[in-house]
Amino acid sequence: MGRATKVVLAYSGGVDTTVCIPYLKNEWGVEEVITLAADLGQGDELGPIQKKAIASGASESLVENVTQTFIKDYAFRAIQANALYENRYPLSTSLARPLIAKLLVKAAEKYGADAVAHGCTGKGNDQVRFDVAIAALNPNIKVLAPAREWGMSREETIAYGEKFGIPSPVKKSSPYSIDRNLLGRSIEAGPLEDPWTEPLEEVYDMTKAIADTPDEPTYVEIGFERGIPTSLDGKALSPVDLISELNQLAGNQGIGRIDMIENRLVGIKSREIYEAPALLVLIQAHRDLESITLTKDVSQYKRGIEETYGNLIYNGLWYSPLKDALDAFIQKTQERVSGTIRMKLFKGNAYIVGRKSENSLYSPNMATYGADDEFDHKAAEGFIYVWGMETRIWSDKVRG
Ligand code: ARG
Numbered sequence: 001m002g003r004a005t006k007v008v009l010a011y012s013g014g015v016d017t018t019v020c021i022p023y024l025k026n027e028w029g030v031e032e033v034i035t036l037a038a039d040l041g042q043g044d045e046l047g048p049i050q051k052k053a054i055a056s057g058a059s060e061s062l063v064e065n066v067t068q069t070f071i072k073d074y075a076f077r078a079i080q081a082n083a084l085y086e087n088r089y090p091l092s093t094s095l096a097r098p099l100i101a102k103l104l105v106k107a108a109e110k111y112g113a114d115a116v117a118h119g120c121t122g123k124g125n126d127q128v129r130f131d132v133a134i135a136a137l138n139p140n141i142k143v144l145a146p147a148r149e150w151g152m153s154r155e156e157t158i159a160y161g162e163k164f165g166i167p168s169p170v171k172k173s174s175p176y177s178i179d180r181n182l183l184g185r186s187i188e189a190g191p192l193e194d195p196w197t198e199p200l201e202e203v204y205d206m207t208k209a210i211a212d213t214p215d216e217p218t219y220v221e222i223g224f225e226r227g228i229p230t231s232l233d234g235k236a237l238s239p240v241d242l243i244s245e246l247n248q249l250a251g252n253q254g255i256g257r258i259d260m261i262e263n264r265l266v267g268i269k270s271r272e273i274y275e276a277p278a279l280l281v282l283i284q285a286h287r288d289l290e291s292i293t294l295t296k297d298v299s300q301y302k303r304g305i306e307e308t309y310g311n312l313i314y315n316g317l318w319y320s321p322l323k324d325a326l327d328a329f330i331q332k333t334q335e336r337v338s339g340t341i342r343m344k345l346f347k348g349n350a351y352i353v354g355r356k357s358e359n360s361l362y363s364p365n366m367a368t369y370g371a372d373d374e375f376d377h378k379a380a381e382g383f384i385y386v387w388g389m390e391t392r393i394w395s396d397k398v399r400g
Contacts, residue, residue: 002029004115004142008107010100010130011035011061014051015169016147017119019157021056022164024117030144033117034060036107038100040065041182041240053314056166063109067182070099072237074318075183077327079282080227082290082302083310088260089272090279092184097126098318101133108141115142122148125265129316136319156378176203182243184256184276195261195271206275207252210348213254217346219353220249222285224341227334229282243278250277254348265315281350285341288352292360294338302333332396 011017017035024030035053037046046063051059074095084090106114116134120127122145131143150162158168177191186202201209223231229242232368237245250256256277261269290299305326312323339357343350365374 002031002285003144004028004113006032006034006111006113007029007115007144008034008036008111008113009105009118010104010116010118011037011049011053011056011058012119013037013044013046013052014119015158015166018052018056018119018166019161019164020119020146021053021058022166023150024144025057025162026164027150028144028146030115032059032113034058034062034107034111034113036062036064036103038066038096038103039063039065040070040096040099041244042180056161056164060111060306066105067240067265068101068124068238070096070241071182074099075243075279076228076239078309078313079229079279079286079328080337081326081330082283082287082310083313084306085282085310085314086260086262088258088285089262089274090184090276090313091310092181092274092276092279093179093186094125094129094182094313095183097129097316098133098346101130102137104130105134105137105141109138111121112137113141115144117144117146119147120145121138123264123266123268125314125316128265129318132316133319182240182247183279184274186273187273188270198274199259203258203273204275206247206277207256208252208254210254213252213347215309217344218249218253220246220343220345222282222341222343223327224286224289225338227286227290227330227337229286246278250281250345250350251275253345253350255345255350256280257348281343281345284350285343285352286337288355289339289341289357290333290337292355292362293339293357294333295361298333302330305329 007024009017009020009024016173021033021035024033035058037049047273050061050063078091078095085094107113108116113247118127118130120130127148134141134143162168176187176192177189179186185206191197192199194204194308221233222229223234230236232242232245256275258274258276261271264270294302309326309330312318312326317323336359338359341352343355344353365372
């Protein structure tokens, strides 16, 4: 008896997930492997990937283009929550995992598979995200993770694949581990493992080096409706087109790079390089729009929710009761977060230079220092008397 009969394998076309196919069949007694590749706008050609899966022993090779869903139902939710893990990482990789998990579960149910599989190793966050999301969606499906158990080095993995006719990578393989989708790129390993080493320019692909950016700024107006970005410079765009265009505009100005040491869920620190031009710009713009459309208390309270929300995404709890409850809060707060943010993109920085909204709570007659000031200055005295009451009683006691 094998570990499972029929398995749907999350497939990227790389050596590791390809080797999973013969490994599952020959070492773990799986009878049938169906591969599933999710197109998340990573720009790979998925046609050859299908052929490769079949040549390596898969009975069927599925490719699903879910880029639009990915942006609309995952990324835009995260933008409404201003989700940044440890204040910096906009979760471009993390957000893809619950969607891939959903596709795996759906395919397993459709094809009558008793397990799903992925190629994650045992020390990353992605394995946690897959396993927990799959369990949340269908607790009866087994999850197999061959790379967590096989204990093969990179060379051994390639050699194992060659035995089953899987060609070793043609190009000298890059020293980096790279994950990419329409939202961004995550780069780790190789020379980056030394936190003191500056990343070489070669690690970047979506963002220009400052030395190569234009000498003129780019201005862009980002339109939001209920916290969702819907237009650039007045032109309504689909979620995917909006992200693609903004990636271009911001990346061209060298915006969107992050170099950080982050705390993985499994307790280790890791050095990560990220590129996520559009996503970072959108969170910055969204936050600013909230600053004129939300009241002080909602806005300040939401900050705490945002941190929790970012942690939930990072820690694999996208499908969880707390996430659902926080979503209800966030959606309520977004009802009036509509308007336009004007940004200046220049030499690696995105600056907010203007904001407007029909729902603006900014009151010119209250804010102004000019002649049309309507604020009742005298009323401040009584307010401050009461506001400072506790402090004066304390001071009297301690110093009086
Ligand atoms: N540390 C990031 C995360 O957990 C990115 C991991 C991406 N994987 C990679 N092979 N670079 O979301």
